[in-house]
Amino acid sequence: MTIINITEKEVDTIIFDLLKWHSQKVIVNPKEFLDLLRHSLSLNTMEKKRVVDAVPTLSQFQWDELTKVFTEERVKFRDLAKEHPDDIKKLLKKQQSEWLQLGDLYKSELKNKEKQKWEQSKIDDIKAQLGL
Secondary structure, three states, rough: OOOOOOOOOHHHHHHOOOOHOOOOOOOOOOHHHHHHHHHHOOOHHHHHHHHHHHHHHHOOOHHHHHHHHHHHHHHHHHHHHHHHHHHHHHHHHHHHHHHHHHHHHHHHHHHHHHHHHHHHHHHHHHHHHHHH
């Protein structure tokens, strides 16, 4: 089992920053959307990652529909919590764990990108020294 070394606040910050990469033609409240995405009980880690990765290409209609679906989901799970509180508690615990996994994925991706940039700058320095 992989040890996840990231806090919920760090995950929120990473995802919030990525949500701000939406098209300038789109009106979206990243803070509200972050809350809806974070607390979605129906999407797993990779599905949430697909949503975040798609942010730059989402149309206004797609943002609106995702917001609508996540809002409706929240209402339905609240209703279900009255009848099945133990099941919803399990889902909430799973959701919290998966949120940390998502943040860990992005943290690793960012670290790899930084490493690649550093390596590329070293390559460029060597090429410059060689006159290439």
